[in-house]
Amino acid sequence: MAEKYVLGYSSGTVSEPVLWKLIKDFNIQVNILKASISPGLEGSLLVELHAEQEPGDLEKALAWLDSIGVSCVSVAKRLSWNEEKCADCGACTGICFSSVLTLDRETWKLQVDKDKCVACGNCVKACPFGCFTLDFGE
Ligand code: SF4
Ligand code: SF4
Structure with missing residues (x-):
């Protein structure tokens, strides 16, 4: 089942192809619900993330996001x-x-x-x- 998250981009990561890498490298299905991003500035994305194959892929993807400085907050908060x-x-x-x-x-x-x-x-x-x-x- 897809879960909602808010991804927070800093000015250093806002131009990175983060969602493409989530899909390609981690087999994560990404559904963008809302976006607020300006090139070179901070931004936020509300997304639904779903691991297409292995449930563990989502944990790996979240750890990768953290490692590159993209915050990922569950809307369960x-x-x-x-x-x-x-x-x-x-x-x-x-x-x-x-x-x-x-x-x-x-x-x-x-x-x-x-x-x-x-x-x-x-x-x-x-x-x-x-x-x-x-x-x-x-
Ligand atoms: S919660 Fe109230 S005090 Fe705080 S920023 Fe908003 S309007 Fe101002
Ligand atoms: S009210 Fe909710 S959505 Fe709006 S800024 Fe605060 S935490 Fe974010």
């Missing part, structure tokens, strides 16, 4: 938002490529639609007040 600490500054809204985080145009309060979250972690880094955390549900 879950987002927590501390509304009490939130100052509604809006700093997190521009970095969420899943449109989870928006400011209400009437109240100017942050709205969080957790159902759209793909657990990329961008907002965790972006919030100056540490309002977001991701847990693994363990």
